Amino acid sequence: MANHDALPLVVLTEQFAKLPGIGMKSAARLAYHVMSMDAADVQTFAQALLNARNTVHFCQCCENLTDQALCPVCEDAARDKSLICVVETPKDIAAFERTGEYNGVYHVLHGLISPLKNVLPDDLKIRSLIERVRQGGIKEVIMATNPTVEGDATAAYISQLLKPLGVKVTRLAFGLPVGAMLEYADEVTLYKALENRNAM
Amino acid sequence: MANHDALPLVVLTEQFAKLPGIGMKSAARLAYHVMSMDAADVQTFAQALLNARNTVHFCQCCENLTDQALCPVCEDAARDKSLICVVETPKDIAAFERTGEYNGVYHVLHGLISPLKNVLPDDLKIRSLIERVRQGGIKEVIMATNPTVEGDATAAYISQLLKPLGVKVTRLAFGLPVGAMLEYADEVTLYKALENRNAM
Numbered sequence: 001m002a003n004h005d006a007l008p009l010v011v012l013t014e015q016f017a018k019l020p021g022i023g024m025k026s027a028a029r030l031a032y033h034v035m036s037m038d039a040a041d042v043q044t045f046a047q048a049l050l051n052a053r054n055t056v057h058f059c060q061c062c063e064n065l066t067d068q069a070l071c072p073v074c075e076d077a078a079r080d081k082s083l084i085c086v087v088e089t090p091k092d093i094a095a096f097e098r099t100g101e102y103n104g105v106y107h108v109l110h111g112l113i114s115p116l117k118n119v120l121p122d123d124l125k126i127r128s129l130i131e132r133v134r135q136g137g138i139k140e141v142i143m144a145t146n147p148t149v150e151g152d153a154t155a156a157y158i159s160q161l162l163k164p165l166g167v168k169v170t171r172l173a174f175g176l177p178v179g180a181m182l183e184y185a186d187e188v189t190l191y192k193a194l195e196n197r198n199a200m
Numbered sequence: 201m202a203n204h205d206a207l208p209l210v211v212l213t214e215q216f217a218k219l220p221g222i223g224m225k226s227a228a229r230l231a232y233h234v235m236s237m238d239a240a241d242v243q244t245f246a247q248a249l250l251n252a253r254n255t256v257h258f259c260q261c262c263e264n265l266t267d268q269a270l271c272p273v274c275e276d277a278a279r280d281k282s283l284i285c286v287v288e289t290p291k292d293i294a295a296f297e298r299t300g301e302y303n304g305v306y307h308v309l310h311g312l313i314s315p316l317k318n319v320l321p322d323d324l325k326i327r328s329l330i331e332r333v334r335q336g337g338i339k340e341v342i343m344a345t346n347p348t349v350e351g352d353a354t355a356a357y358i359s360q361l362l363k364p365l366g367v368k369v370t371r372l373a374f375g376l377p378v379g380a381m382l383e384y385a386d387e388v389t390l391y392k393a394l395e396n397r398n399a400m
Contacts, residue, residue, distance in 0.1 A: 006267040012252040015245045020233050021226065032291060033220050034253055035265060042253040045215045046246035052212040053234055053242040065235060067206040091232060 009035070061132070063108040063125040065090045073097075073105055080104045082139040086129065086158065088112055088146060096144070104142075107132065112150040113157055126158060133165050140168040147174050147192075209235070261332070263308040263325040265290045273297075273305055280304045282339040286329065286358065288312055288346060296344070304342075307332065312350040313357055326358060333365050340368040347374050347392075 009031050016027035034042060058064070059071035062084075066072070073079060073093070083104030087093060088111065096102045109124045133141065141162055145151035159169045175193035176185055185193070209231050216227035234242060258264070259271035262284075266272070273279060273293070283304030287293060288311065296302045309324045333341065341362055345351035359369045375393035376385055385393070 006256045006265050006271070008248070008252040008255050008267055009265060012248045015248045018241075018245075019230055021229070026221065028291065028294075029221070030219055031252060032265075032289070034249060035256060037253065039253055041218075042249055045218075046249045048208070048212045048215045049234060049242055049246045049249075052208040052231060053237065053239055055208050056206045056235060065206050065209060065232075067208050071206070089232070091228065094228075 058108075058125075062106050063110065063128060064093060064106060065108075078103075082137055083142070084129075084132070084138060084140070085142045085144050086155075087144050088151070088154075092144065104140075107141075109145070109154065112145060112148075112154045114150045121157060124154075126161070129158065130161055130165075133162055133167050138167050140170060143169065143171045147172075258308075258325075262306050263310065263328060264293060264306060265308075278303075282337055283342070284329075284332070284338055284340070285342045285344050286355075287344050288351065288354075292344065304340075307341075309345070309354065312345060312348075313354045314350045321357060324354075326361070329358065330361055330365075333362055333367050338367050340370060343369065343371045347372075 012034060013024070013027045013031040016022055016030045017024050019027075022030070034045075037045075055067045056065050057067075059066045059074055060069055061074040062071060064071040064073065068075070080103050084107050085096060085102065085104055086107045086109060087096070088109055090108055093106050093108065096106070107125070107129045109126065109129075111119050111124050113119060113121055113124065129141075132138065141158075143155035143159060145155050155171055159171075162169050173196060174189070175196055176182070176189060182190070212234060213224070213227045213231040216222055216230045217224050219227075222230070234245075237245075255267045256265050257267070259266045259274055260269055261274040262271060264271040264273065268275070280303050284307050285296060285302065285304055286307045286309060287296070288309055290308055293306050293308065296306070307325070307329045309326065309329075311319050311324050313319060313321055313324065329341075332338065341358075343355035343359060345355050355371055359371075362369050373396060374389070375396055376382070376389060382390070
C-alpha cells in the first residue's frame with residue numbers, strides 16, 4: 001500500500017505509535033491533530049517533552065522522580081522518615097498520597113523482579129533501599145507492591161534481604177475491596193479475606 | 201490534593217491531556233513513559249512534532265496535507281484530473297486509496313458545515329473547490345462526506361454552488377455494508393438500501 005501522507009506526518013505518526021497504548025489509528029489521529037494546533041502550542045509541547053526528560057531525575061533518597069535534589073515527600077520535615085513504603089512506580093506514590101492517611105516516606109523500585117521479562121533484582125532500585133535501611137533510623141518497611149505473582153515475589157525477595165538488618169517488614173493487607181459484592185469476588189481474594197480475618 | 205510529581209512532569213502530563221482522546225490518567229502514563237525513554241528518542245519525538253507542524257501545509261491544488269507544493273495524488277500524471285472526490289479530512293483520502301479502485305483526484309474540505317459548532321462555509325476549503333471547477337476541465341465532482349446530518353448538509357450546500365457551473369455532481373451510494381446482517385442493520389440504512397436498490 002502506497003502511503004499518500006506527507007513524510008513528516010508519517011514520521012510523527014510512527015513516533016506517536018511508539019507510545020504505550022497508542023495504535024497506528026490513534027497515532028494518525030494525533031498526528032493530524034498536531035497539524036491543526038497553533039505552531040506556538042506545538043513548540044510548547046515539544047519543549048515540555050525535552051524539559052521533562054532532561055530535568056527530571058531520581059530523588060537522591062527515595063528514587064521518586066523529581067526536578068530537585070530531593071522529592072517533595074523526602075523534603076517535607078513533617079513526614080515520618082522512620083517508615084518507608086516500598087512501591088513499584090512513582091504513580092503508586094500518588095495513589096497513597098490521595099488517601100491522605102500515610103505520613104511516612106517512600107522508596108520506588110521502578111519495576112518488579114520478573115525473570116521472564118528479563119528484569120533481575122539488579123535492574124531495580126533495591127540496592128539503594130538496602131543502603132538506606134543500613135544507615136539506620138528506619139523502624140518499619142511496608143512492602144506495597146501489587147498483589148500479583150511478580151509483586152509478591154519482589155516483596156518476598158526484598159523482605160529476605162531486609163530482615164537480617166533488624167528492621168520490621170510488613171506487607172499491605174489483601175482482602176475484599178471496600179464496597180465489593182461477595183458474589184463477584186474471585187476465589188483468591190476471598191481466600192485472602194478469610195485467612196486475614198480480624199476480630200470485631 | 202497536593203501534587204507530588206515533579207513540575208516538568210506535571211506540565212508534560214497536561215500537554216498530553218490536551219490531545220484528543222487522551223484523559224488525565226493516560227496522559228500521566230505517557231509522561232512517565234517519556235521519562236523511561238532514551239534522551240535521544242525524546243529529542244527525535246520533539247523534532248518530529250516541530251517538523252510535521254512546520255513543514256506540512258496544504259496542497260495548492262486539493263488542500264490535502266503535504267510537504268511539497270503538490271500532494272502525491274495531484275502530482276501523479278496517471279490520475280484522472282477531471283474527476284474530483286470531495287472529502288472531509290485527509291484521512292478519508294487514505295481510506296479511498298486503500299480500495300485501489302479510485303483513479304481521480306481529491307479535494308479536502310477540512311471540516312463540515314456545522315452552525316452549532318460555529319463552523320460556517322467560509323471556515324472550510326469550499327472557495328478553492330469552486331475556483332478549481334470554474335477553471336474548467338472537471339467532468340464530475342463526487343461528494344464523499346460522511347452520511348451524517350452535517351455530511352449531508354455540506355454535500356447539499358456545495359452541490360447547489362457547483363450545479364450552476366455545469367458540472368456533474370454525485371453522492372456516494374449508501375446502503376448495507378458488505379458482510380452486514382440484515383437483522384442488525386439500523387432502519388435508516390435499511391431504508392436507504394431499499395430506496396437505492398439496483399436491478400440484478
